[in-house]
Amino acid sequence: MRYLSKLFQPVITIPKNAKIKNTEITCKSQKLLLECGLIRPTGPGLFTILPLARRSLDKLETLIRSCIEAAGGQRMAVPSLTSASLWDKTGRLQEIGPELIKMEDRHGKKYLMAPTHEEAIADLLADVGPLSYKQLPLLLYQIGNKYRDEARPKHGLLRAREFSMMDAYGVHESERCARDVYCAVTEAYNTMFKTLQLPVHRVEAPSGDMGGSLSHEWQLPAPAGEDSVYICSGCAGTSLQGGPCHKCGGETKEVQSIEVGHTFLLGSKYSAALSALCTPSSGPPAPLYMSCYGIGITRLLAASIEALSSDKCLRWPDAIAPYSVCIIGPKEGSREWQTHGIGAISELYQTLKPARPGDVIVDDRHQLTIGKRLMMADRMGYPYIVVIGKAALSNPARYEVYRSCDATASVQLLTTTELLELLSNEDTQRIKINNVA
Amino acid sequence: MRYLSKLFQPVITIPKNAKIKNTEITCKSQKLLLECGLIRPTGPGLFTILPLARRSLDKLETLIRSCIEAAGGQRMAVPSLTSASLWDKTGRLQEIGPELIKMEDRHGKKYLMAPTHEEAIADLLADVGPLSYKQLPLLLYQIGNKYRDEARPKHGLLRAREFSMMDAYGVHESERCARDVYCAVTEAYNTMFKTLQLPVHRVEAPSGDMGGSLSHEWQLPAPAGEDSVYICSGCAGTSLQGGPCHKCGGETKEVQSIEVGHTFLLGSKYSAALSALCTPSSGPPAPLYMSCYGIGITRLLAASIEALSSDKCLRWPDAIAPYSVCIIGPKEGSREWQTHGIGAISELYQTLKPARPGDVIVDDRHQLTIGKRLMMADRMGYPYIVVIGKAALSNPARYEVYRSCDATASVQLLTTTELLELLSNEDTQRIKINNVA
CATH class of the missing domain: 3.40.50.800 (Anticodon-binding domain)
Structure with missing residues (x-):
């Protein structure tokens, strides 16, 4: 039998407006997870995940894995410790600069703790390439910690400096092939959020810095959200911009939300910069077409608690309660x-x-x-x-x-x-x- | 159906005495894992784990978890990014100095990527303490990446700079209580190595820098091993020192071996330095008695391949073949x-x-x-x-x-x-x- 008295669950009561060891309490999930003995801050944006929360993450990881593998995903693992020179080649060392956690090894070589792995994957593909079109598509994914030196980490696990993610990378001959995989991963995400019974909205997003032609954010409405989605009262369509619904012209309403996932067609920005090539069915070798997909695992846990809980009581998706x-x-x-x-x-x-x-x-x-x-x-x-x-x-x-x-x-x-x-x-x-x- | 043609397994043939991208080939497991498309170096002591090896690690992690949980282990997760000041308090910042991967955040605060978590756990226990003797013993474990800036990383996954470990920490009222948990974890290790059908020797070791009164290394005989165990031809007893067997006086033979695990009674070195206290059944609060246990997961995978394979063919413990x-x-x-x-x-x-x-x-x-x-x-x-x-x-x-x-x-x-x-x-x-x- 599993006994509650044997669990390591250091319950505390946090006085109103309290600061706990470097961490201001700014939202419901943070407060409840702390008070119920599920997480514990160790510094700004850094948290120990205690046993009950870790059990919940185990379940969430298992669910994510099963969905992404149904879409053809193969699990692998790229080191977090990444050569800074790779990021220099794609220009992101300068672009994302201050958000990167950087260091030198004992020989003076520059590294960073990766917040995402487009560069590392493109470098791997270059290293083993050129890949024949016959070997494609590939969908490579990993589950592990990512690092981001947030200027102001806040909201507990919603915006931490060390956090767990599932990141997947599609490798394709062309945009057309990439769209098939993009659809399969979209289906995987739908299954996942349906299993969690969470009303997550898939919203078309500007692709921005990532390059490429198509991207979606996956947004969960919740009070502590730093993003907004606009939901149409007529057709229930969603977008990231306000104003009349572009589908039916109906009125839209702004709702605070948390980004829990993304899907991107990247194009060849990373593969071209790092010489990751494909040998197509005809013609000369050309840069691979890449796509990428992410789910913030610790963030999704906190976001679902944020969305479902009352001020006083924790609530979880049934599938991932500890x-x-x-x-x-x-x-x-x-x-x-x-x-x-x-x-x-x-x-x-x-x-x-x-x-x-x-x-x-x-x-x-x-x-x-x-x-x-x-x-x-x-x-x-x-x-x-x-x-x-x-x-x-x-x-x-x-x-x-x-x-x-x-x-x-x-x-x-x-x-x-x-x-x-x-x-x-x-x-x-x-x-x-x-x-x- | 799962098809081999869909697997991402970039097979290569390595010429004799080759250097591959920063990595000299110095042992069998490294050569076979590289040639068979299971790992890929990304820099000195850094490796991408490709899908087949990752599957094997999944199985190994599941086995380790099941064994350590049978001994009462509760999974949790402490951040890798650890405040350098904690390590300063126990003196290990200076002691292990050059092997630590250190950095500053954007505000100039000093951190390190932890190679082990005695400090972080003791700090957590101090933070939630003092713990009552009624809450003890606790056995907290985690599975995740550790970092060590080896001067000369070598032998592939056997001595890497980023590697996966299971590390467990026992929390006790006294040495007597700690010995019970020590026995339970010893039993868990025995079950694990029996399931893997690996002839791992448990050898009493000097406790050295870790403090405490009892420690064992778990050594797997294999040609690329950097350690040695001495096996008695009479009673099959093992030790880390040569000379006549101290049990039966028989002759001992030196065998190269790889340390795949350890068990330590730590005493109160870390809890005293970081004020992690226990309220005993009688008497005033006193520092907790700690123990620690580790299994190098990526190392154990490579070590088992090192021990079982021929020069030409990979061999795995049945339980963890991909x-x-x-x-x-x-x-x-x-x-x-x-x-x-x-x-x-x-x-x-x-x-x-x-x-x-x-x-x-x-x-x-x-x-x-x-x-x-x-x-x-x-x-x-x-x-x-x-x-x-x-x-x-x-x-x-x-x-x-x-x-x-x-x-x-x-x-x-x-x-x-x-x-x-x-x-x-x-x-x-x-x-x-x-x-x-």
């Missing part, structure tokens, strides 16, 4: 405790285990009342809270089942059979972790 | 091809899939002879190579099954039923990845 079921047993010394003791808890745990393997946690702080623990579990936002209360003494035993995602739902009294049915029938996809055969 | 089964279909235009066509391959793939979900790869380069592809698959070291040859035309169809881990084993001719039985009966544990429910 545990999906929390069992609360009777208080020590109560009538239910005396009748059932600890046995009722382990029996219920064993019953639920096959439906949610590794994903059930027991709040074993039996010295606390059920009410107090229920309040804390609600604040944590476990999707299902199952209480062994008075009705557990009836025959057949019934358990109080609370659904944290739906505050208006009243408590249900369910037998184990009904409870198992509820957990099995849920159409939300669950993400399994810890999976050794 | 794919466990490779199917080779008939050559285009052959009699078997004309009779069965592509149908026989997908039929066999579908049959084997339940036994090895996501872990079967098809060499679909049908223009090449079976012999040529068999040679390449053997060089890659897929544990099972299944050839659809002449016997596939008999009734019932029989497949040629090669076992790459056992060069002396002759080819077996098996029906699908026999083949499935072979794959299911194997006692080696397999590690599943890509597991969305």
Whole structure:
């Protein structure tokens, strides 16, 4: 059994307007994650991810991987420590300058901690190239930490200096081929956000510095968002610019939002600068056509909490809550405790285990009342809270089942059979972790 | 179906004594991983991990996680970007000085990219402390990249400047409590190396700079090893010093080996320097007792290849080979091809899939002879190579099954039923990845 009392979860209460060790509290996700013992700042824009948040990230990573691999993605890993000379060749060493974390090694060679890897991937492709058109398209992705020396990191995990990303790079013969992969990744993102049940808007964006001909931002409406999307009241179309909807002419409304992903057709900006070539079906070798795709993993976690939580209570997409079921047993010394003791808890745990393997946690702080623990579990936002209360003494035993995602739902009294049915029938996809055969 | 022709695997042939882009070839694992298209150097001690090697790392990480969590480990993540002042407080900023990758942020604050996290963990414990003895023991672990500015990085992934590690930190009330966790982690390591079927020796080591009273190195004998273990011909006991065996007095023999893991009782060196306190069951608050545990993940991958491979052919622990089964279909235009066509391959793939979900790869380069592809698959070291040859035309169809881990084993001719039985009966544990429910 997994016991809550064994979890490393340093809960704190933050006074209003407090500063905690270099970090101002400026938004809901930051405050709740700190107070509930899920993250801890170590410096400006730097956070330790504590075990419950790390579990949530595990699930999120597994989901992202499965979606991007369905689109043909192959996982790989490029070093974070990147030669500054590569970025000099594409001009971004100067362009992004102060946002780069730069250093020299013991021999005086210049490096940076990469915020993104277009240069490194183009250099790899040049190194192994020229690639034949027969080997294309490729979709290479990685999951790992990125670095950005933000002038003013803020909003906790929403704008950090070290953060986790999924970044994927498409390698193509031509723009036409790139568009096929672009569509496949778009489909992957749609599946992912649907699984998370998040209303993410895909909005066409100016391609800007990245070069290339097409790009979209993926924006999640949330109060702490630093971006805006304009949603049309008529056709529900979205854009990044205000004014009448360009599709139907309807009125648009500005909504604050958080960018949680992007998709870009890059063209040959990076491949040309770094000589990454393709041997096409006919004609001489030419620079590869590249595309790139990103999901901010730690940011998406915080953004979904920002979008779903109340001021007082954490709420997660069901699929990535740290545990999906929390069992609360009777208080020590109560009538239910005396009748059932600890046995009722382990029996219920064993019953639920096959439906949610590794994903059930027991709040074993039996010295606390059920009410107090229920309040804390609600604040944590476990999707299902199952209480062994008075009705557990009836025959057949019934358990109080609370659904944290739906505050208006009243408590249900369910037998184990009904409870198992509820957990099995849920159409939300669950993400399994810890999976050794 | 997963097709070999779609894999990004830039195979190369390295001339003898070659230097490849900043990297001298000095050992077997480095040469084979480069030649077979599994890694690619990007600079001294820096490597891109290509998709097949990344798959192997996924399996290895899953195994390590499952073992350390069985010992009570809770996954978390501390930033790599670490304030230099923390390391100044424990004296290690000066001690390890030139091996640290150091930088300043845009405000002039000094940081380093951490090679290990004793300071960061002790600082976290101080920040959330004092911890009550009731909350202990804790075993916190993470998996991520570490940084070490080696003067002379060499041997590929065996001594890199950016490398992946599992590092775990035990938090205890006393040395006695720490020893219980130390034993549990020792058991976890034993399980892990047994699953990998690697003859790793646990050798008592001087604790040296780390402080504390007990430490062991975990050494894997291999030719490129920079360490040595002394193995007694009498009792098979091992130590790090030569001379007669201190257990039985027998003769010892020196064997080159690679350190793939360590276990340390640290004592209170870090907790005292950083004021990480414990409130004991009686008496005043005192510094926590810490222990630490590490497994070099990329190093263990390379070390196992170093230990198992021949000069010409890659060999992996079965549990972490990139794919466990490779199917080779008939050559285009052959009699078997004309009779069965592509149908026989997908039929066999579908049959084997339940036994090895996501872990079967098809060499679909049908223009090449079976012999040529068999040679390449053997060089890659897929544990099972299944050839659809002449016997596939008999009734019932029989497949040629090669076992790459056992060069002396002759080819077996098996029906699908026999083949499935072979794959299911194997006692080696397999590690599943890509597991969305």
